[in-house]
Amino acid sequence: MFEVDEQMTDITYVDISPNEVNNHPFCPHGPTLLFSRHTKKGDRKYYACSACRNRKLCNFFHWADEKYSSARKQIWHCERKKFIGDKSHQELYDSLHTLKSLISKNQVIYCHTCNKFLKNGDGGEHADHNVNVNISLHQIMHPTEMLKPLECDKREAQYLFSRASVKALINIALHNNINSVICIGAPRIHEYIKTTQVDIRSILLDLDKRYHMFYGPEDFCWFNSFNFHFFLGHSSEQSFMNFLRNDKKHLLILDPPFGGRLEPLAHTLKNIQALYKKLHPCSKNDLPVILIYPYFLEQHVVTCLPTFNMIDYKITYDNHPLFSQGAKARKLGSPVRIFTNICPEKVILPFDEGYKFCEICAYWVSPENKHCDFCNKCTSKNGSTYVHCKKCQKCVKPTWKHCGKCKRCCLEPHTCASIAPSLHCYHCGEKGHKKEDCKLISQDDRNILVVNISNNSYKRKGGKCEADNKKRKVGKRQLK
Numbered sequence: 001m002f003e004v005d006e007q008m009t010d011i012t013y014v015d016i017s018p019n020e021v022n023n024h025p026f027c028p029h030g031p032t033l034l035f036s037r038h039t040k041k042g043d044r045k046y047y048a049c050s051a052c053r054n055r056k057l058c059n060f061f062h063w064a065d066e067k068y069s070s071a072r073k074q075i076w077h078c079e080r081k082k083f084i085g086d087k088s089h090q091e092l093y094d095s096l097h098t099l100k101s102l103i104s105k106n107q108v109i110y111c112h113t114c115n116k117f118l119k120n121g122d123g124g125e126h127a128d129h130n131v132n133v134n135i136s137l138h139q140i141m142h143p144t145e146m147l148k149p150l151e152c153d154k155r156e157a158q159y160l161f162s163r164a165s166v167k168a169l170i171n172i173a174l175h176n177n178i179n180s181v182i183c184i185g186a187p188r189i190h191e192y193i194k195t196t197q198v199d200i201r202s203i204l205l206d207l208d209k210r211y212h213m214f215y216g217p218e219d220f221c222w223f224n225s226f227n228f229h230f231f232l233g234h235s236s237e238q239s240f241m242n243f244l245r246n247d248k249k250h251l252l253i254l255d256p257p258f259g260g261r262l263e264p265l266a267h268t269l270k271n272i273q274a275l276y277k278k279l280h281p282c283s284k285n286d287l288p289v290i291l292i293y294p295y296f297l298e299q300h301v302v303t304c305l306p307t308f309n310m311i312d313y314k315i316t317y318d319n320h321p322l323f324s325q326g327a328k329a330r331k332l333g334s335p336v337r338i339f340t341n342i343c344p345e346k347v348i349l350p351f352d353e354g355y356k357f358c359e360i361c362a363y364w365v366s367p368e369n370k371h372c373d374f375c376n377k378c379t380s381k382n383g384s385t386y387v388h389c390k391k392c393q394k395c396v397k398p399t400w401k402h403c404g405k406c407k408r409c410c411l412e413p414h415t416c417a418s419i420a421p422s423l424h425c426y427h428c429g430e431k432g433h434k435k436e437d438c439k440l441i442s443q444d445d446r447n448i449l450v451v452n453i454s455n456n457s458y459k460r461k462g463g464k465c466e467a468d469n470k471k472r473k474v475g476k477r478q479l480k
């Protein structure tokens with residue numbers, strides 16, 4: 001069992017080659033990831049779950065320098081079997097579709113407590129459960145409207161795109177003649193494609209196993225994007241391969257929980273790119289990918305995915321007050337952006353929302369983004385109009401002022417500090433501060449993000465999680 005060590009100072013993810021992960025011990029969520037714990041006594045590596053960022057949700061833990069006994073292996077093998085269950089994808093799909101004729105007679109119930117469809121009259125043992133009666137055809141066609149979103153930031157972090165963002169993403173796809181979309185952690189995009197006349201095929205890959213009931217084996221794979229793991233094994237992986245093999249113009253859309261590490265997701269994207277190249281040896285280009293991520297992690301994204309550019313579009317969500325447009329919303333609009341390997345010129349943004357094409361930069365930008373003649377580009381990143389500092393020779397946020405003593409622009413109010421050259425920022429790449437103090441992350445966004453010590457990861461503030469409510473030995477650290 002993992003014991004929290006008071007000496008613990010920091011934990012980092014240990015990057016390994018994409019295929020090596022399959023040699024790691026398995027938890028119910030597939031191969032575990034390797035982390036390193038830095039203590040005053042030195043570094044020590046361990047394996048932990050890739051999908052759950054809280055040990056209350058999956059408590060797999062194993063020191064890498066200790067023997068992984070066959071007894072432990074057997075215990076986790078049994079845990080995994082229990083987690084996967086004994087029903088096939090087809091059986092789960094049929095559990096809803098055999099009831100279809102009863103839907104028009106208003107005789108179908110859904111139990112959210114048991115995640116099960118039932119016939120009227122079979123609800124006895126679910127009397128105290130959270131149930132919906134009179135399930136309609138519209139509801140079963142729109143599972144993201146019917147199911148309760150799993151908002152646990154330490155696992156699914158299910159935040160659903162607003163209608164405007166779904167449309168913006170679909171329009172980008174259509175403009176690029178895409179007719180086949182791989183939705184990883186993007187159930188709303190999948191649902192939109194499946195329920196509208198749009199001429200696009202779609203497959204959903206997601207950690208949420210409830211989708212087995214709504215989509216058949218050709219349309220949904222129960223999948224962990226942090227370790228490229230198909231829970232139902234070979235047959236499920238083959239469905240995905242068959243989808244990718246098709247001679248269509250594919251696009252991959254990925255909206256992961258920001259609480260997870262980006263490096264393993266980048267490995268998953270590399271695995272898929274390799275499969276794509278193998279299945280389409282004549283294709284000169286990479287598989288087009290859209291990754292949804294916050295603007296202030298841009299440096300980190302382009303380090304992990306060097307062919308990606310950040311696009312100005314502000315992604316909004318229905319069930320996340322900070323990332324939407326309501327009263328509680330961030331003043332400068334959502335900090336969540338599109339990152340893509342599609343040529344920025346071809347990523348058209350909705351002009352009815354004020355987005356415009358900058359003729360000089362030759363890409364679409366947001367309404368407040370003004371072209372800077374000194375930098376010769378549209379420089380705004382965070383949703384405000386940047387101003388040019390001639391001394392720094394770059395554009396900065398309007399809340400920053402140039403400090404003659406520090407010889408750089410700093411967020412006001414500012415106290416001059418001697419720069420510690422040994423410190424290095426993981427986000428902006430500059431010396432003198434750590435990522436926790438990076439000024440590229442505004443106060444607003446620092447309030448949104450909380451560093452989770454357990455996996456040295458980030459989370460969206462506001463997500464409910466059973467494990468969050470319980471008293472934790474490891475405290476949360478607010479970004480200063």
Ligand SMILES: C[S@@+](CC[C@H](N)C(=O)[O-])C[C@H]1O[C@@H](n2cnc3c(N)ncnc32)[C@H](O)[C@@H]1O
Nearest residue numbers: 156158159160161185186187188207224225255
């Ligand atoms: C931030 S939400 C994105 C939903 C998207 N905005 C939409 O409306 O379609 C994250 C999604 O990724 C899924 N997810 C979370 N962890 C995952 C994992 N390890 N592997 C695959 N999917 C995961 C969640 O179930 C959820 O659907």
Ligand SMILES: [Zn+2]
Nearest residue numbers: 027029049058
């Ligand atoms: Zn796990």
Ligand SMILES: [Zn+2]
Nearest residue numbers: 111114126129
């Ligand atoms: Zn029930």
Ligand SMILES: [Zn+2]
Nearest residue numbers: 358361371378
């Ligand atoms: Zn410009």
Ligand SMILES: [Zn+2]
Nearest residue numbers: 372375388395
């Ligand atoms: Zn400038």
Ligand SMILES: [Zn+2]
Nearest residue numbers: 389392402409
């Ligand atoms: Zn300056």
Ligand SMILES: [Zn+2]
Nearest residue numbers: 403405406416
């Ligand atoms: Zn100063």
